[in-house]
Amino acid sequence: MTIPMQSTQTRTSPKRSFGRAAGLAALALGFVGLACSATTETTASEAVDSEPAATVTHATVGELAPDFQLPDAHGTNHRLSNFRGRTVVLEWHNHDCPFVVKFYSVGAMQAMQREFTERGVVWLTINSSSPGTQGYVTAEGARELTTAREAAPTALLLDPDGIVGRMYDARTTPHMFVIDPAGRVVYDGAIDSIRSSNPQDIERAEPYLRNAVEAVLAGSAVEPSKTRPYGCSVKYAN
Amino acid sequence: MALSPCTAAPWALLACLALGASQESPSGTTASEVSSARGDGVWGNPAAQDLRAAPLVRARPVAAAEEIHPGEPLLLGVRLEIAPDWHVYWENPGDSGMPPRVDWELPDGVEIEGPFWPYPRRYAAGPLVSLGYSRAVTLGFRLRLSPEAAAGLEGVRLTLAAKVSWLACHDEKGCVPGESQVRWSAALGRGAVDPAAELPPELVEWERGLPRGDHGWEFALEGDPAPARGELNLLLRAPKALAEGERPLDFFPREEGRFQLASPPRFEPIAVDGPGEVWRMRMRLERGVEAPERVSGVLLIGVAPGQPPTAVLDLDTHPPAGADGTPNGDRESPLPEKP
Numbered sequence: 001m002t003i004p005m006q007s008t009q010t011r012t013s014p015k016r017s018f019g020r021a022a023g024l025a026a027l028a029l030g031f032v033g034l035a036c037s038a039t040t041e042t043t044a045s046e047a048v049d050s051e052p053a054a055t056v057t058h059a060t061v062g063e064l065a066p067d068f069q070l071p072d073a074h075g076t077n078h079r080l081s082n083f084r085g086r087t088v089v090l091e092w093h094n095h096d097c098p099f100v101v102k103f104y105s106v107g108a109m110q111a112m113q114r115e116f117t118e119r120g121v122v123w124l125t126i127n128s129s130s131p132g133t134q135g136y137v138t139a140e141g142a143r144e145l146t147t148a149r150e151a152a153p154t155a156l157l158l159d160p161d162g163i164v165g166r167m168y169d170a171r172t173t174p175h176m177f178v179i180d181p182a183g184r185v186v187y188d189g190a191i192d193s194i195r196s197s198n199p200q201d202i203e204r205a206e207p208y209l210r211n212a213v214e215a216v217l218a219g220s221a222v223e224p225s226k227t228r229p230y231g232c233s234v235k236y237a238n
Numbered sequence: 239m240a241l242s243p244c245t246a247a248p249w250a251l252l253a254c255l256a257l258g259a260s261q262e263s264p265s266g267t268t269a270s271e272v273s274s275a276r277g278d279g280v281w282g283n284p285a286a287q288d289l290r291a292a293p294l295v296r297a298r299p300v301a302a303a304e305e306i307h308p309g310e311p312l313l314l315g316v317r318l319e320i321a322p323d324w325h326v327y328w329e330n331p332g333d334s335g336m337p338p339r340v341d342w343e344l345p346d347g348v349e350i351e352g353p354f355w356p357y358p359r360r361y362a363a364g365p366l367v368s369l370g371y372s373r374a375v376t377l378g379f380r381l382r383l384s385p386e387a388a389a390g391l392e393g394v395r396l397t398l399a400a401k402v403s404w405l406a407c408h409d410e411k412g413c414v415p416g417e418s419q420v421r422w423s424a425a426l427g428r429g430a431v432d433p434a435a436e437l438p439p440e441l442v443e444w445e446r447g448l449p450r451g452d453h454g455w456e457f458a459l460e461g462d463p464a465p466a467r468g469e470l471n472l473l474l475r476a477p478k479a480l481a482e483g484e485r486p487l488d489f490f491p492r493e494e495g496r497f498q499l500a501s502p503p504r505f506e507p508i509a510v511d512g513p514g515e516v517w518r519m520r521m522r523l524e525r526g527v528e529a530p531e532r533v534s535g536v537l538l539i540g541v542a543p544g545q546p547p548t549a550v551l552d553l554d555t556h557p558p559a560g561a562d563g564t565p566n567g568d569r570e571s572p573l574p575e576k577p
Contacts, residue, residue: 060526096412098405130364134412162364169525171366172334195336197405197415226526228495232413233334236364 059168061188061225065179068164070126070157073142078124078155085181087216088122089209091153092165094135094173095145097232098197103174104149106199113152116213125153128165133235135173136160162236172231176209180216187212189227294321297402297418300376300440305427306396308388315376316340316353316402316420317440324406325372328358330494332368335413338404340377347387348398352379356447357536357550358490360499363409367499369490376444388426397423449536449552453477457553459533460518470497470529472555474517474537479510483541484548486517491535498522532556 056066065088069079080088091109094100103109113123127142129135137145142156159165168177178187192205208227215222295318302313318326318338327335342350355377358369383396403417437445454477465471474486486505491497501522509516523529534554540547 058525094412098413098415132410134408134410166365197336230336231334232407233363233366233368235410235412236366238364 057167059177059185059188061185063185064183065177065185066164066167068167070159070164071139072155072157073139073146075139076155078157080124080179081183083122083179084183086120086122087116087181087213088124088179089116089213090168090177090179091123091125092168092170092173092175092234093125093127093156094129094232094235095137095149096135097173099231100173102197102199103191103202104151106202107150108199108202109174110149110151112210117152117154119217121213121217123153125151125156126159126164126170127156128159128162128170129235130162130237131160133237135232135235162234165234165236170234172229173234174231175229175234176212178209178212178216178222186216186222187225188229189224190229193227195228195230292321293416293418294324294406294414295319295326295404295416295418297404297420299400299420299422300438301422301424302437302441303427303431303435304424306381306383306424307427307429307431308383308385310382310427310431312381312383312424313437313441314350314379314381314398314422315441315444316379316400317374317376318371318402318404319374320372320406323372324408325361325368325370326375326404326406327368327370328490329353329355330369330490330492332361332370332499333366335368335370335407336405336415338377338402340379340400340402342379342398342400344398345387345396347384347390348396349382349384350379352377354378354380354448356444357449357538357547360488360502361409362500365500368407369499374440376440378441378444378448383426391426395423395425397421446546447550449550451552451557453549453551455537455551455553457533457555459529459531459555465520465529468523468525470521470523470533472519472521472533473508474505474519474553475511475514476517477514479513479515480539481548484539485541486519487538487540487543487547489519489521489535489537489553491521491533493530493534495524496527496530498524 056064059066065080067079067081069077071077095104100109113125117123127135127137129137137158139158142158145151146153146156157164164170168175174191176187176189176191177185180186187209189208191209192202192207194201194205208224212222212225298317298319300315300317306312320326327337329337331337340353344350356371356375358371361368361370361372381398383391399419399421401417402420403415405413405415407413456473456475458473460471460473485507489503497503504520506518506520507515508518521533532555534556537549537551537553538547539549539551
């Protein structure tokens with residue numbers, strides 16, 4: 001059932017990614033020998049042979065990620081447990097926040113979204129801003145944002161009640177989580193190591209999120225697995 | 239990777255044009271008072287655009303004296319005046335945000351210590367808590383000019399410059415980073431410093447808010463009895479009984495990410511100890527985080543949360559040993575010795 005995305009070499013440098021050919025080859029090998037199908041990212045939730053995670057209500061590194069279902073900007077529902085068998089990235093997001101703008105304005109977030117989704121990772125951008133607060137978007141606004149910024153998540157999910165945000169204790173935008181193919185939280189924290197809103201700091205920061213995804217794809221341990229996220233506060237309802 | 243928002247949907251065209259018209263140099267090189275973030279149009283942050291004409295934060299220097307005496311410390315503050323309903327952050331910003339920074343350009347022979355932070359207040363929004371300041375705050379620094387460098391400055395004023403940068407946030411409007419340059423200069427002073435010289439009001443206010451190390455309180459982790467799961471207990475021993483109605487009101491930890499700020503500490507009196515008294519402080523740890531071996535932070539003593547505190551204490555369970563053996567002996571107070 002699981003489709004491990006195994007690297008053919010040990011990662012030594014966190015900086016650069018697989019060549020596209022290697023990534024596609026791994027993807028092809030992964031699909032060969034499938035026993036049961038995994039859902040694609042655009043279909044509505046299908047019944048999938050996954051462990052029930054209904055009792056998990058907090059995100060704890062090393063444990064099963066709390067399951068949730070949220071609509072995307074096109075009205076399609078996505079359930080986290082349907083992505084069991086794939087690496088999942090959760091990106092808490094607020095398009096107005098200068099720490100989010102730091103990554104989007106220079107294309108750094110979009111590049112990671114594109115690169116990792118092409119390698120089979122599921123990337124879910126989540127907006128937990130309450131209606132009336134800064135950063136809240138309607139479905140239409142969300143679609144326009146995605147197009148305008150050439151963002152490439154698997155889906156942009158709308159969580160205006162903040163239920164999923166609170167379950168994950170999402171504090172800031174950005175706040176990143178990585179969930180491994182077994183459904184466990186393996187990273188919770190900052191996107192990188194330099195707390196600033198200056199895009200020039202991206203290159204010299206330790207890329208925590210990138211490194212975490214690479215580690216999961218390579219089957220190695222994520223280190224660090226928990227860091228202090230930085231950014232603007234998530235705008236929950238009071 | 240080059241991105242072209244101007245190829246986006248038609249609705250974004252206006253925003254795209256706005257973006258093109260207001261291209262800024264990369265953050266860190268502008269001297270403007272307002273946001274240097276990419277805050278226009280399709281990239282968001284309309285708050286930055288609206289408020290471009292009125293800066294959210296103004297920074298200016300405020301010194302204890304107009305002269306600097308070689309070898310003698312001088313208090314020099316950087317005052318941040320903040321637009322209504324916006325706030326900036328303390329050294330531990332809390333669940334989000336970022337503390338302000340002052341990056342000094344110092345000539346040879348000039349040393350500066352700080353910032354010395356006044357105590358913050360809590361800003362709660364939903365389940366999240368920030369620690370910071372609104373309306374105004376002065377960040378204190380202690381400046382020393384060596385006699386050798388002073389000799390080299392014979393007849394010339396000492397001039398210092400700093401880049402001040404901050405993040406200003408509003409509960410509804412979001413956050414806007416900003417920066418500005420401040421410059422300060424002073425003539426060289428002759429003879430002794432006048433100990434009776436009055437501080438300007440901004441520094442009087444700063445001094446009142448400054449955590450004091452010279453308080454004689456003891457502060458220790460309480461291991462026995464063991465605290466409840468997910469909690470940490472500390473003991474506070476006051477050298478003298480508190481006044482009628484006075485009690486510990488709040489504690490702000492310096493360490494980020496250790497304690498749940500959404501659950502303020504709980505205080506309970508547990509014993510009278512000679513002329514003094516002992517209190518227990520219960521803190522909730524962040525989920526999944528271990529108890530620390532050392533706790534450092536700022537304790538407020540007072541009569542009621544809404545009123546100014548009667549004492550602001552700098553506490554550390556493991557203070558660096560001072561030459562005189564006092565707690566926090568090494569964390570020198572920026573204030574002159576009281577006679």
